[in-house]
Amino acid sequence: MIRRIQTLRTIKRPQICYTNRHQHRYNSTVTLETIASQPGPQIFVSAISDPFLNLALEEFLYDHMPARDPKSEPNPDPDALSNNRLVIYVNSPCVVIGRNQNPWREANIPVLESLRIPMIRRKSGGGTVVHDLGNVNYCFMTSNEDFSREKHSKMIMESVNAVGDAPGGPNVELKLNSRFDIVDISDNKVSGSAYKIQRHKAYHHGTMLLNSKLDVLKALLHRGENLGVIEGNGTASVKSPVTNIGMEKNLFIETVIKGFSGMYGVDFEDESGPFVQLNVIQQSDLPEKVYNTAEEMKTYHWAYGQTPKFTHVIKNDDLDVEVEFFVEKGILKDVKADSEHLQQFKYLKSVAQNEGVQYIGGKIAAFVTDERLGDWIAKTIDGSGTEKEEIVLVGKKEKSLKDMLG
Amino acid sequence: MLRTLARSSLRFAPRATMAPTMAPLTMMRLNHTLIKGSIPDKYSNKYTLKFTEDHDWVAFHEDGVAFIGITKYAAEALGDATFVEVEEAGNEIEKDDAFGNVESVKATNDIIAPFDFEVVESNFDVADTPSLINKEPNGNGYLAKVKPIEGAEETEGLLTAEEYDEFLKNAH
Structure with missing residues (x-):
């Protein structure tokens, strides 16, 4: 009422x-x-x-x-x-x-x-x-x-x-x-x-x-x-x-x-x-x-789909890799990797160019033919598959966000 | 579009960053033309320019194609545009519906269709560089190239440059 x-x-x-x-x-x-x-x-x-x-x-x-x-x-x-x-x-x-x-x-x-x-x-x-x-x-x-x-x-x-x-x-x-x-x-x-x-x-x-x-x-x-x-x-x-x-x-x-x-x-x-x-x-x-x-x-x-088109460059020094994603309306349309990693992204590139992939970490990672790279990408885009890991925020670890929200 | 904005931004102090670029009204009144050599101007060089009370301009070219944009007055009142979106090519738009949106100074602003038309091409340049709509609203900062319904030029409410000028004078 x-x-x-x-x-x-x-x-x-x-x-x-x-x-x-x-x-x-x-x-x-x-x-x-x-x-x-x-x-x-x-x-x-x-x-x-x-x-x-x-x-x-x-x-x-x-x-x-x-x-x-x-x-x-x-x-x-x-x-x-x-x-x-x-x-x-x-x-x-x-x-x-x-x-x-x-x-x-x-x-x-x-x-x-x-x-x-x-x-x-x-x-x-x-x-x-x-x-x-x-x-x-x-x-x-x-x-x-x-x-x-x-x-x-x-x-x-x-x-x-x-x-x-x-x-x-x-x-x-x-x-x-x-x-x-x-x-x-x-x-x-x-x-x-x-x-x-x-x-x-x-x-x-x-x-x-x-x-x-x-x-x-x-x-x-x-x-x-x-x-x-x-x-x-x-x-x-x-x-x-x-x-x-x-x-x-x-x-x-x-x-x-x-x-x-x-x-x-x-x-x-x-x-x-x-x-x-x-x-x-x-x-x-x-x-x-x-x-x-x-x-x-x-x-x-x-x-996510209403996002104006953008590019996302991510780097990982430990894995010595750099990748650039091209996203339109929330859909991955293309991907460019450094010359050392072309092979691992070949499949993703072809799927992205042909039909597009939603820009969701888990979905992108599924087309990357290297598990470590896939995990890192998923984690970097939206944290997919990182639930058990500790969250580090703004350089301080002493208090978790969950506690602060409580 | 922008009836509100135009009015309110003038009635209340325009935001600080906008003020210095604000040309005196009299100057704006003299300039209801398209920028020479811009895309909507050189398309055929033979066109009739009309205006609306929503502060849009329409250039009707003789081959039946028209260009639509917002007036200089509207662009000044809007403030710095951060995003411009126009319906995609092939979409059919009805009179009085919003066919585009300009975001400026934290506001989304609908752009209203003055008559029925089909979008032939939206202006990708202005989508990529929204500031173009502030710099050249009556030129390369146009919004779309369209195919108006037959007789669109006779639509009630379309104003000549003189009539639009008169409208601006009376509205404020």
Whole structure:
């Protein structure tokens, strides 16, 4: 059942309980699709932690948000309700890359695989981020009229700063940098942003680092020299120093809700303050479409197959070998080895050129006619077959990633 | 495409790295032509140039082939492109559908088809070097060579250079 609350009372803090007058529960038979298609501003808070479901939910809400095309309205009413949405969700650990990025270049795929941390390609542009339970994801969906890169980042920055010293409040002061990223006063990034812009509507979504495990974050994205050099098209992430703002999760969520309501909420004549419909979404509320989108996002075709073409050069001094892979849409199309190892890669080369091979370590290794070389290649591409081996990350071994995640 | 971007980037301060390259509006208004000698220009040298409110340009050549790209205005508003993707040759595109996408400054931006057409060839150069769309949007940074549906030139909403100029003036 979708909990629908027409006040902000749902959030525990009494000071933003504007009034009881608007409190009203809807009939539980209302579907998510119906709610998502309604005009006017709305807030959706997901109680789900599965990143695939949350990202699919976000797309669903965006697709169903009614678009307003001022051009098709002969006399557009300037006071008409905007259909803006705020969506908030918190994901279990995962790495999320931008629409046009290369996962092999952006993340340490062998480490991700060994920890069973999913790599997810989102639909918006921008760079790679790590999600975990210590960060909150927000999404502002607007008509094109209301879209700007700056507006909502500024709102969050100002709202968080306004919380100040209150219990559970942030331990850093925030500002915007020239890329409209939210940073602390020492320019450490605390929130990444990405956008999807379409003809009539657009969204801006971002992450806010509250209490994320930053050393894990770093390890998941760090690629040592042993993983080779990748060159190709696509958007490269801009690496930035990051920090947590240390704010209490519910307080942050409440702060963003308050900011959104202040920006888009409906004012009542009795001066009870602006309010916005707030919906708490449980997994059981999700329509089949959301599950289908989530499944599509898990396919190789989407997650890896959408990678712009690239080359991957890997070297191994112990084995005295250098190999270059040519990959298009996640499919190996050609391979070049140094002159000493042509024979071992002859079979792979012919299969790659004729039918192509998915760029998965285990699959590539199967066509390499030397077991040691095959094992090394599989390990370097994505860690296939290395489950029992110890994972060495960022030069330190004392603490395993699994412990840190715990 | 880019209705939002164009508007919002001007209404709010454009991002810092973009500002110095931003030509004054009056300069841009004077230049609604294709770069002489560029691929879409020299294809036949005889073409009619039209514009859309989505900030696309279309060069209709007399043999029925057209080139589509984004206007200089749009390219400025977009900021530095990091990725350009256009539908593959042979694909049939319907009016108002997205046939391509440009990523810039962390945003994916749909490119909208102004009429029905078939993609004859997408521009591999701009796919390989996305910055080409910033440097020569009205030249070798075009997006695709297409075969428009018959009568596409008469599509409602296509603007002449003067009309597009007027549209830019009024929209901002």
